Amino acid sequence: MRLRIVALLLLFACFVMVVSVFAQQPNPLTGNWKGDWGPSPRDRNQVTVALKWDGKSLTGTVNPDSDPVQLQKSTFDPKTGAVHMEAMTPGRGGSTYHYVIDGKLDKGIMVGSWNHETFKGDFKITKQ
16 A cells, blocks of 8 residues: 555646747747748848747737837647748838748747848847
């Protein structure tokens, strides 16, 4: 009987340790990201992206400190590393641009493509 209690206590202690290790795993998306985007290798724009992923939904802001743009319809698939984001920005003459951004996350680096209307390009951002 005493051996059974000791075994159960040890099993419980192991379970608690495993759970705490998994709880300390870093969130792959939440944080600040920096990098660049553009339509060609010579035409680049610096960008900062603040992302928050709660395990189910992804939210964020592009250039949170200057001219912030809220991300919309953002998703993340932790199994594949696929990230999808959309944003609306002011355009010329009172119009708006609808950006569609698709990327892939791998070891703190996200690379992918973006497009709006007839323009498209690529991006690369790194978690800070």
